[in-house]
Amino acid sequence: MTSRLPSNKGLVSGLIALASLLATPTAAQDASTGGVVVNGTNFALNGDHVSYRFHVDEETGDLINDHFGGLVTETVPMLTPKSQGWVEDIGRVKREFPDLGRGDFRVPAVRIQQTAGYTVSDFRYRSHDVVKGKPALPGLPATFGREDGDVSTLVVHMYDNYSSVAADLTYSVFPKLDAIVRSVNITNEGKGNITIERLASFSVDLPYGDYDMIELKGDWAREGMKVRRKVDYGTQGFGSTTGYSSHLHNPFLSLVAPDTTESRGEAWGFSLIYTGSFAVDVEKGSQGFTRAMLGLNPYHLSWNLGPGESLTSPECVATYSEKGIGGVSRLFHRLFRNHLMKSKFAVEPRPVLLNSWEGLFFDYNESRIYNLAQESAELGVKLFVLDDGWFGNEYPRVIDNAGLGDWQANKDRFPNGLGPLVDQVTALTAANSSDKLQFGLWFEPEMVNPNSTLYKTHPDWALHAGDYPRTLTRSELVLNVALPEVQDFIIASLSDILGNASVSYVKWDNNRAIHEMPRDGTAHAYMLGLYRVFETLMTRFPDVLFEGCASGGGRFDPGILQYFPQVWTSDDTDALQRIYTQFGTSLLYPPSSMGAHVSVVPNQQTGRTIPLQFRAHIALMGGSFGFELDPAELSDADRAQIPGIIKLAEEINPIIVKGDLWRLNLPEDSNWPAALYLSEDGSKGVLFYFQVRSTYNQPTPYLRLQGLDPAARYTVNGTDTYSGATLMRMGLQYRFQGEYDSKVVLIEKA
Ligand code: GLA
Numbered sequence: 237m238t239s240r241l242p243s244n245k246g247l248v249s250g251l252i253a254l255a256s257l258l259a260t261p262t263a264a265q266d267a268s269t270g271g272v273v274v275n276g277t278n279f280a281l282n283g284d285h286v287s288y289r290f291h292v293d294e295e296t297g298d299l300i301n302d303h304f305g306g307l308v309t310e311t312v313p314m315l316t317p318k319s320q321g322w323v324e325d326i327g328r329v330k331r332e333f334p335d336l337g338r339g340d341f342r343v344p345a346v347r348i349q350q351t352a353g354y355t356v357s358d359f360r361y362r363s364h365d366v367v368k369g370k371p372a373l374p375g376l377p378a379t380f381g382r383e384d385g386d387v388s389t390l391v392v393h394m395y396d397n398y399s400s401v402a403a404d405l406t407y408s409v410f411p412k413l414d415a416i417v418r419s420v421n422i423t424n425e426g427k428g429n430i431t432i433e434r435l436a437s438f439s440v441d442l443p444y445g446d447y448d449m450i451e452l453k454g455d456w457a458r459e460g461m462k463v464r465r466k467v468d469y470g471t472q473g474f475g476s477t478t479g480y481s482s483h484l485h486n487p488f489l490s491l492v493a494p495d496t497t498e499s500r501g502e503a504w505g506f507s508l509i510y511t512g513s514f515a516v517d518v519e520k521g522s523q524g525f526t527r528a529m530l531g532l533n534p535y536h537l538s539w540n541l542g543p544g545e546s547l548t549s550p551e552c553v554a555t556y557s558e559k560g561i562g563g564v565s566r567l568f569h570r571l572f573r574n575h576l577m578k579s580k581f582a583v584e585p586r587p588v589l590l591n592s593w594e595g596l597f598f599d600y601n602e603s604r605i606y607n608l609a610q611e612s613a614e615l616g617v618k619l620f621v622l623d624d625g626w627f628g629n630e631y632p633r634v635i636d637n638a639g640l641g642d643w644q645a646n647k648d649r650f651p652n653g654l655g656p657l658v659d660q661v662t663a664l665t666a667a668n669s670s671d672k673l674q675f676g677l678w679f680e681p682e683m684v685n686p687n688s689t690l691y692k693t694h695p696d697w698a699l700h701a702g703d704y705p706r707t708l709t710r711s712e713l714v715l716n717v718a719l720p721e722v723q724d725f726i727i728a729s730l731s732d733i734l735g736n737a738s739v740s741y742v743k744w745d746n747n748r749a750i751h752e753m754p755r756d757g758t759a760h761a762y763m764l765g766l767y768r769v770f771e772t773l774m775t776r777f778p779d780v781l782f783e784g785c786a787s788g789g790g791r792f793d794p795g796i797l798q799y800f801p802q803v804w805t806s807d808d809t810d811a812l813q814r815i816y817t818q819f820g821t822s823l824l825y826p827p828s829s830m831g832a833h834v835s836v837v838p839n840q841q842t843g844r845t846i847p848l849q850f851r852a853h854i855a856l857m858g859g860s861f862g863f864e865l866d867p868a869e870l871s872d873a874d875r876a877q878i879p880g881i882i883k884l885a886e887e888i889n890p891i892i893v894k895g896d897l898w899r900l901n902l903p904e905d906s907n908w909p910a911a912l913y914l915s916e917d918g919s920k921g922v923l924f925y926f927q928v929r930s931t932y933n934q935p936t937p938y939l940r941l942q943g944l945d946p947a948a949r950y951t952v953n954g955t956d957t958y959s960g961a962t963l964m965r966m967g968l969q970y971r972f973q974g975e976y977d978s979k980v981v982l983i984e985k986a
Pocket of ligand 1: 593623636745807
């Protein structure tokens, strides 16, 4: 219960600095330490190493956060400094669901335009329920439990008496993964229409103190760039208004103590499970608390709710680790691998592939494609992917300004359709194995070129705002996937191809952002439609491996991972740029989800020439390893290395897709970036170690490993054996030769 002082009626500045006790009801120990613990209206979500605690303020009915950090099993009542001033108590406490208009001047989690036009809300605690497991989120991607005890859930029901609007806050905890998940559901229980103008999925106030914030920024061909900056007084945030998660910012935030490093110190991680426009707000208020919130972007919301209607926010995951930024990453990786990705391929080794794009672009016919597939099989590749350019008849897709939307094989290129080609390709046997070559195909289902039969037939299916010009990017427009008829068209187009040819893999591309929309809310309606399409196709074709792509990593987000277990990380295949992009992307995303390919040199994006071994070792750190080149362009020496590279890929891929990642040296800090992957049971590992610039008369420093059992002994590359303690406290040393040299070292528990 908050004890309230009389409000400021005069000139009393600097007068009172009382410390009044927030009478957090009882400081009883939690009855148990795992999962959801409720004591009256005190709530705790406990994990193995985390506690998230809040309570109901008896006087105001507000939800007050007590703690989000390392595991504790009781709450110490908080002393709130009191002073008379413009900011009332409501603006001086750590709130779980800050609403608008009653004296909390920090950024709100919710803003509703009520029937009468007001934007004031007054949400107070009404009741709560503890739910076994974790309910699904209607129409949205969400984390899930697999076994009893994986996850438990608390729903807190809030209600605004004045507007008759209900807000249900659903909290789940995955105790083994120290992850707290929250989503919010708003229901209009009144008689008139209301508009949701802002809705954060997660909102938390961290205690007084200094924090740094970390995010991933970028652009096309330079995704996943880590940025760290100090959180200062006032608001600072980022987001996407592109309609998608975008290359520009990722729906990921980490807050860390100023002295937290990759492997030490307190770190909080937040991730929104969503593919559309999002907003991340961080605000340090006058009391020094740091408010963090993630949710739908208010610029793309304005969601109308009639009487009885509801809006459910996407969910947001929050994790906490005392083991630095790497600790947070590993929690997210395990959670995403085991409790977010639904595909049967989530923790399966991925086939080594060859993709036609950088090798041939649009310049091919059926026999050239078959030759490329044949050469792939001869090298030992297991999956051949035909990229852009295979479809469109009235408007052939032989160039990137035509054909999108017309998903029939181009008859000039494939006179008998795709069927015979697919049959021929899948009859090939991959060298050094008995496996038949698999066939994969590129689509960009959400887009349409004005030069297409689809657009000529259904111009209204393209997103537009009245008579405003329909602005083009890469000569294309976006289909309005909010429309059920567009969803059905996409489902039917893909089903037609996937149901009639032996296609094992689909690359689902998305090469532009959304510009003109009929209404702000269309952006979220589009996402709900898209998720319906994904869910339907995944269920219909469970044996197809789907890879997401959006001009590279423009839609690399946790929402996508629910349906597609891998995403093409970047159109920039230059191995030096890739170290930064892949290390950055791995802050949140498991290596299993990253597509990484070896391309030719000089690199087509940067012009840089890097030896094949280094390029391959960088790409091998991604879960889906492959080539994106025409083997005819390889030198004999490079070509001769490929079977060995494929053998290595197949040996280590099970550890890459299922293992834990330890970023040992970061590319921004060291000339010798290094990463260690360890199987979840710790029995096998693979170490990647790179030298970027050549050095002379200078030994490479010892590289200390992490994550091993100090008492166990490990064999390094099948020869020497050392204890985990030695490898972690002293380390290994290797000699490198010149620029862009690299090692891959296998580690096995003896
Ligand atoms: C995007 C993708 C590429 C390729 C092309 C084809 O740019 O990111 O990998 O598929 O489209 O047009």
